[in-house]
Amino acid sequence: MNDEVRITLRLPTDLHAWLVEQAKSARRSLNSEIVYRLDGQRSATAPQDGSA
Template identity: 75%
Template sequence: MDEEKRITLRLPAGLHAWLAAQAKSARRSLNSEIVYRLESERTAAEADAESP
């Protein structure tokens, strides 16, 4: 990341708990888990946009 931006994010409690569990399982922080998932989704969306 060239530059980082700080945001406040409100999540439903169930989603927060699920993400926290996924992060723990992957040995990542909650923040890193969210960034990882968003970047993965962005990569997939870009690949879909490029395919015919």
């Protein structure tokens, strides 16, 4: 099992509502949706090996 850290996160109301809708349409929890999007962004911005 992965180690996890709990945080308190404050979001603007409209962003929260949008994330809730995205999570519902993807059949994920709000937490899973946030993790999914952050992890995807991290992967997209990670430096690629040998690309210099």
